[in-house]
Amino acid sequence: MNKTKSLYHGHRFPAVVISCAVRWYFRFSLSLRDIEELLLERGVVVTYETIRCWCDKFGAGFARCARAVRRKPxxxxxxxxMFVTLRGEPYLLWRAVDEHGAELDALVQKRRDKxxxxxxxxxxLRSNPVPRKIVTDQLRSYPAxxxxxxxxxxxKHVFVKAAARVNNRAENIxxxxxxxxxxxxxxxxARRTQAFLSCFGPIRQHFALPRHRMNAECHLSILKERLSTWYGLTVPAAADQVS
Known part of the structure; x- marks a missing residue:
């Protein structure tokens, strides 16, 4: 009987270390070298290039896990x-969020047309149900x-004036x-930017709680639950270490 290989097969570092490094990179504004230093302080000697490989290999899968456990959109x-500049060339980053501010998807494209x-x-639409209402600015490409x-x-399609900042759900994200x-x-x-943002949104939002809407005790409780869920999905054997 053939056994399915572990996701971490062939890696000499424990799964919990890899999971932690990937989470730090997409959750916080840390460089790969920052994470290398933080791991060194904890007795883990690993190069920033190895951490980059971990993020490239496991980031997309971890983002899918984070997206799967969030509440229904x-x-x-x-x-x-919004405009982003890639090697001196202007690109458009298209983003969709729901009424709760949860990111639905993001796509880097060169043009802004129909x-x-x-x-x-x-x-x-490939990963979300058909909406009841769509809110956009007055860009004519949307209705077309x-x-x-x-x-x-x-x-239903609702148009708002970008200058009036009524469409804050999308602008703030x-x-x-x-x-x-x-x-x-x-x-x-462009390709690496798309790969990074596809992981960055779901993983960051899994841990970025609305701190201003909850007291310290509630915030700590929910954050522990999110961490336990994260390690339960990425490192099943490590879930008990967080709870």
């Missing part, structure tokens, strides 16, 4: 796009693309990306 989509908006709609997608034809972009001295390659 809301039925209102807030869509917005085809780009349609591609983004289709991507979000929406009309070409059968699932969205009858969905860009802030962590902007902070991380500055910390990383800018993004560079």
């Amino acid at each position: 809301g039925r209102t989509w807030h869509l917005d796009e 085809a780009a908006a349609k591609r983004f709609f289709q991507r979000v 693309a929406k009309a070409d997608i059968p699932e969205l034809v009858k969905v 860009h802030q962590p990306t902007r902070r991380r972009e500055r910390q990383m001295c800018g993004f560079r390659d």
